[in-house]
Every structure is written in C-alpha cells, then in structure tokens.
Amino acid sequence: MSQKPKRADPPRPGAAGDAELAPITAMMSSRLMVLANLLKRGAILRYKRLAGLSSVEFGLVASLGRHPPMSVVRLAEAVGMDKGQISRALAGLVSRKLVAKAVNPKDNRETLVCLTKAGLAAHDAIVTGAQERNRRLLEQLSQDDLDLLLGHIDRLTERAAQMLAAEKDLN
Known part of the structure; x- marks a missing residue:
C-alpha cells in the first residue's frame, strides 16, 4: 500500500512576514488588537479636535x-x-x-x-x-470582500464570547 506524500498547506496571507514576528504578535487576536488600538488612537485625536x-x-x-x-x-x-x-x-x-x-x-x-x-x-x-x-x-474593499470580512468578524466575535464564558465558568 503506497501513501501519498503530504502536501504542505498553502501559505496564508501575511504568513511570509510572520517568521520575523514574536509568536504572540503573529496571532489573530494580537493583530486585531493592533488594528483596534490604531483605530481608537485615531478616533481619540479626531474627537478631541x-x-x-x-x-x-x-x-x-x-x-x-x-x-x-x-x-x-x-x-x-x-x-x-x-x-x-x-x-x-x-x-x-x-x-x-x-x-x-x-x-x-x-x-x-x-x-x-x-x-x-x-x-x-x-x-x-x-x-x-x-x-x-x-x-x-x-x-479599499469591494462589497464582496466587506461582506466576507464582516461575516468572519461576526463568527470570531461569537467564538470569543463563548471562550470568555468558558473562562468565567472556570473561575
């Protein structure tokens, strides 16, 4: 019985630069926090002005x-x-x-x-x-890209809420 050689997973977007990042900063949650912090800092400056x-x-x-x-x-x-x-x-x-x-x-x-x-x-x-x-x-996003992004964000938000609830149950 012959085995097929395993195929390497296709590279993910942004993965090329991930090797240069500390492991925690390459994680999705860290990237989202960086984005959120940049947006918040810009908002603070705008609303102050x-x-x-x-x-x-x-x-x-x-x-x-x-x-x-x-x-x-x-x-x-x-x-x-x-x-x-x-x-x-x-x-x-x-x-x-x-x-x-x-x-x-x-x-x-x-x-x-x-x-x-x-x-x-x-x-x-x-x-x-x-x-x-x-x-x-x-x-810079097409409507299809935006719909896809918002769908992903909604699913990630739901999963994060489930994970938070599970952590609260352990405390």
Whole structure:
C-alpha cells in the first residue's frame, strides 16, 4: 500500500512576514488588537479636535446619543466602566453644558443623564466623524470582500464570547 506524500498547506496571507514576528504578535487576536488600538488612537485625536472630548467623554456622549435620559448605573454598564469613572467624566460634561443631570421622578435615589443641545451637536460631530473614518478605512474593499470580512468578524466575535464564558465558568 503506497501513501501519498503530504502536501504542505498553502501559505496564508501575511504568513511570509510572520517568521520575523514574536509568536504572540503573529496571532489573530494580537493583530486585531493592533488594528483596534490604531483605530481608537485615531478616533481619540479626531474627537478631541472636533468636539474637545477625551476618550471617556466621547464614549459617554456616543452612548447617550439621541436616547431618552438614562441612569448613571445603566450608562456605566453600557460603556463597561465603573460608576466612579463615569461620575467624574459626567461632572466635566455637565460643567461644559454638554450633559444635563436630573433626579429620576420615579425614584429619587437615581440620577438620570441626557445630552443637552450642545451635547447633541457634539454627538452628531462624533457620528459624522466616525462615518467618515469608517468609509476611509473600508474604501479599499469591494462589497464582496466587506461582506466576507464582516461575516468572519461576526463568527470570531461569537467564538470569543463563548471562550470568555468558558473562562468565567472556570473561575
């Protein structure tokens, strides 16, 4: 019985330069983090220039958006930060009249926050800036490439969520 010789796997995109990288930096998760960090750093610079907002502030303004007032606790959950950090950033946004705070009429122990007219203008600048950055980032991809990429990202995100849940179960 003769065996067929094994075929080498075809080279993967980017694999040629991988030999020069430290093993961890060649991994998909590291590459995605580098991309995410570059995009975040560019966003921080843009939103500082467009609306005078820090990274925490633009996250809050973006999350508050054009939604009805929300509690500080709910906002903290939405942005994944602790209530203390949120409260400090909100104080700055309130002092600059971008956010309004009020006691919840249904529960006076709870504070509700929402964007003011100036806050909405900052929000709209963020959204317009984000749309422009997104367009520029993706303009080199065909619609088929984009659909394929987004499908892969969705599947990887689902798998990463499963992996996180499994890690939490082990702790």
